Amino acid sequence: MPHDLPKSYEPGAIETRWADYWIKEKLFSVPTPPLGETRPVFTLLLPPPNVTGRLHMGHMLNQTQMDIIVRWHRMRGFITLWLPGTDHAGIATQMMVERDLAKEGKKRRDLGREKFIERVWEWKKLYGGAILDQMKRLGASVDWDREYFTMDENLSRAVREVFVRLYEEGLIYRGKYIVNWCPRCETAISDLEVKHEEVAGKLWEIRYPVIGASSEKLEFITVATTRPETMLGDTAIAVNAKDERYTHLHGKKVLLPLMNREIPIITDELAQPEFGTGAVKVTPAHDPNDFKAGQRHNLPQIDIMDEHAHMNQNAGAYAGLDRYEARKRILADLREQGFLVAEKDYALSLGKCDRCGTVVEPRLSEQWFIKIQPLARKAIEAVESGEITIVPENYKQIYLNWMNNIYDWCISRQLWWGHRIPAWTCDQCKHVIVAREEPLTCPKCGNTKLEQVSDVLDTWFSSGLLPFTTLGWPEKTRDQAVFYPTTLLITAYEILFFWVARMIMFGCHFMQGHEQDPAIKKASGWADKKNDSVPFRQVYIHALVRDADRQKMSKTKGNVIDPLEIIERFGTDATRFTLAAMAAPGTDIAFNESRTEGYRAFANKIWNAARFMFMNVDRLGFVWANSTRVGTGAFARPAQGEARPQGGTGIAAFTLSSLEDRWILSRFNRVTKEVNDALASYRFHEAANRIYDFFWGEFCDWYIELIKPRLNFEEGSDNSPARIACANLVNLFDASLRLLHPVMPFITEEIWQAMYEGNPPLKSIALAAYPQADENQFDLNAETEMAILQDLIVNVRNVRAELKVEPKAKVPIEVFVHEPEIRKMIERSLAAILSDRSANVEKVSFVDGSLAKQAGARSTARFDVHVIYEKKIDVVVERERLNKELEKLEKEFANNQRQLGNEQFLAKAPEKVVEGLRRRAQELIGLREKIKNQLRSLNGTGPDI
């Protein structure tokens, strides 16, 4: 591979190439591990995107986080399975195809069910893969060989199996209940699919005449309603038994206006005396509360609307009208006939269909339900016991609250696209048969004419089963023994109830008694877990991505940020890095491009550091081959039977020939530790920032600058010091790339491959070992010494800037130190000081007395440094700076003394803190004195203020 990289990083040119390569080489495919496998396993199920989906920022965040965790585990030697697939997404997909049909002026009923479904499959084949292709662009390291679709035959069979089993266990029942009905989608939807919205509405008060109250004086009972059209279906008026206003009316009847139907006045808890008039109309077929009241009192249910929310023949004169048109007419008629008492402004929350936004109508219909309590109980237990942990922890309570207040789940949908309910109705006796396969005869009457129930299942019914159905259930497979329970689930809060909760319920129920392969379980770190029926051991809930103004992104608002467009402009790596760096757990992400721009600059920085490295490698004819790395084994993927990859940073043959070498090795180990710790607790932002700061702020800004003199050998002279420096540089670069790889997979792969000149030890950096910290390589002395060196150089740069010394002018400096030890340190680093371009020092000389009185001098706790330059300093500016500095020191000193003078503090604070403050006090005294001296000498040379 050529080393002459372009001067600027061009992500577009390399990213698609590596994405394709990873797939082509099947680097992330995981065959079923054989019996006796003892390596740890990490399993992650991709929340299946809708087949209709286009990649949005939420996906991108989700997938970036998953890919980071997955790559990290893989590089640490786990058998790492990330399982991808797509969801058939019942309503959403059906809507897309219906929209398509509408362009041809057709409706789905024109085609008929079979033809329509064929059409959906065609559509799916054509457009369904789009989102997965987009995923590939992100570099998601999933196992494409295991890709599934929720309507694949094997998964569909599992769905039927689950349905039949639940039915046989009595956990599925069918019945006529009030459900949320979307008149546009023409189907029932679950409570979760209804989104409530506050709107300014009206509350109408209508009076119903009481029959036979008194012959001379008409009496009325007044009720309030927000949906007056439903009065056509009223079958009672309810008052509270304790409400004395109405005691005399108990047992009486009223005449329903417009319909002239006699309906009873009943007493029921439904009516609360404090609200409105205390009397309430009861419409059992159109309101869930009324439905229950109706059952209590055995009231008739009069359904007055059809599936489109148009009034039906039960609505008398209003039949055929749309619900809102009917409302208008009814109000007009009531007003005209004197029944409308009042119209008040009223804020109400309207339920709307999550998919299409149509106002949901409570509707009485025959549906299938899951009796949820028995399932919920196990799901609660799994989380309460800690068998499943939820991060961040506050979601645990949210989950439990929901689970504790759960209602039976309506699982039938009146759609065509989806898993059809495996139930058949006998044409003759109307008996319902639930079976795995189509029955030939009715077991009750022997009739052979049976018709399958036309409903399909809620999409979440099948996706709730995925953790085990994708692993071969209902068969007992080796895959299940190895990969179930999956290790982790990373998902958005939005689908905590839709999906996460349901997976837990189904998993705990259907996998009860399942045991994970004990050796693998132990190796993976789950030996302490008792319950292997759970679908995953941990859940990580990530934030929402908002736009730069913290607004929720939505198509209607038009503020959707297209991740692919961002990727196009800044590169996938930079986009991934942005999301990782902003993903502090628990808070939403306001995506702003300026950050991505900054991380593109970071990629460019890495790129150019690589160019620098290659430049030297080429000049020295240095070969980075296996022989160069001595015996750590850290590059090899762990062999079979090896529980963990060998530890260590993988920095082999790193020669500690100078301060900067010792320092950078120590720093690398510390950073490695921090990054691993951060990833272990999903602190993506911390991991990303640690690497960023290290690579740019330490590796590039200091280490590379400091080794430049060593690399710059004279032509024809001994180049062995340069070779050593180069080896260290390459070594460290390799390790840094591995550290960064999970976050920025593309650029790291590109450079890593280039380092091996087309002959890498592994097919990909993605298979190399992740650096692990070696605490023996923490070197506090080197870090301290380096800090002093940096401090000295920065102070010189500082003074130069202030004295406005021409950048090209070399200056001599004087240094005064209090301790001989420090002097030795500085002397050891003379070459480094003299080679720093910005300090541009000509000569260093040590002096015996404090330099604090000199203009152009700086004092620190450990040394004074004086830049010798004839140019006069700006006295006013300098005095201002010193005064400010002094003020700061005085403030700190006062605070310091206050604490040290406090006996309570001395008694209670830990020794370390007290010790630190004491040391600081000494420093402060010294520094204060020096600044004062400088100010005094300044006043001798310049005008007073």
Place this chain on the structure above:
RNA sequence: GGGCGGUUAGCUCAGCUGGUUAGAGCGCCUGCCUUACAAGCAGGAGGUCGCAGGUUCGAGUCCUGCACUGCCCACCA
């Protein structure tokens, strides 16, 4: 009606279990095209950590109240 989060530099955000001098990026100002990088280098300005109390030797960090703001959940006509 309940529950949960946020409020730190001009902007976007870090700051884990309370501990010495509150950080970063962008933006801004000054100076540099220094032989990896101007998507860069060096230097600099900028914060009473939303408000008011409290606990503590010590509070950006813990507690209470308030203000503003966002999110979720809820069948009260």
